[in-house]
Amino acid sequence: MVPASRTAHNIEVTAESLQEDLSRLELQKQALERELAAVVAHLDTVQRALGALEVMLAAAPQAGAPADTLPTASPASPTTSADIARTERGTGREKEPARRAARPKGAPERTYGRLTEQILDYFAKVGDTDVRARDVAVALSRATDSGSINAIRSTLDRLVGASRIRRTGRGLYRAL
Template sequence: MVSVTPTAHNIESTTESLQEDLARLEVQKQALERELAAVTAHLGSVQRALDALQALMPSAGPAATPSGPVDAPSPAKPKPARATASAAPADEPPAKAGRSDDGDDAGKTYGKLTEQILAYFAEAGDAEIRARDVASALGRDTDSGSINAVRSTLDRLVGASRVQRVGRGLYRGVKR
């Protein structure tokens, strides 16, 4: 009879244990892949529904929610000069121009922001610009509601063919 050394026995039992772990992990991986596919599909349908609902809203205020991932700052992109002073009416201080939380009626606020964004893109030329960079240039990057108002306005301008969406979170002015 052949005797098994303790080392050989340990290797054999470790191999069996690892094979069992491998089989269990393969089953777990397949389950997680199915779950990820289901979550991804659900995420897509929720995103489409949210986009459709936001398109129906007459204007987006500070309570608006983002319709996608938060834009990361774009490295090494040219930034045109601020457009707030040139787009604000002469009889109103630049800090107040285009702010939705100042008590102005919604129609005026929407028009000011739209004009500020269009002026910014006119200065930017053919550059691709992130929504967050537009908000920053307009002084509207103080809170998520202000940034989301810029994003919503950009989406409306894309729908009206006044601004082009050139990528996820990237916009370019339309040449007239």
């Protein structure tokens, strides 16, 4: 049998260890709560900005569209209370955006998104040269923060998967 003093000592050591763990976990919880608050604030900002951009895109004229099909709303300011509410909430997604509705009759519908088309145009210009995602971002005048670079990298990876471009090395891409 274990002596009572040894058992009491083991209990004290365990309690001290648990107390240290508790302090460490409380600090970690506070740090995570601050980080989560920052992420939520950033998410809200990005959603509002995206909503405002979608309203502007919906009102922007498309190149080559006949004058009678162009939207008349000003892209700088939403025109209806629903547009304003969508902009403020950051939920400006519509089932059928006006830019699709403004497409001239007989024009083929796009099969890729705007970023994908820009990337494919860029690769057509650079030809047989290895480029990195950061090079593409700079060439397209996009932000060079990690989020923007990752968006471009994801698009490049999708294009590699669709056999539209090829990967020539770690982080290097080239037109076919």
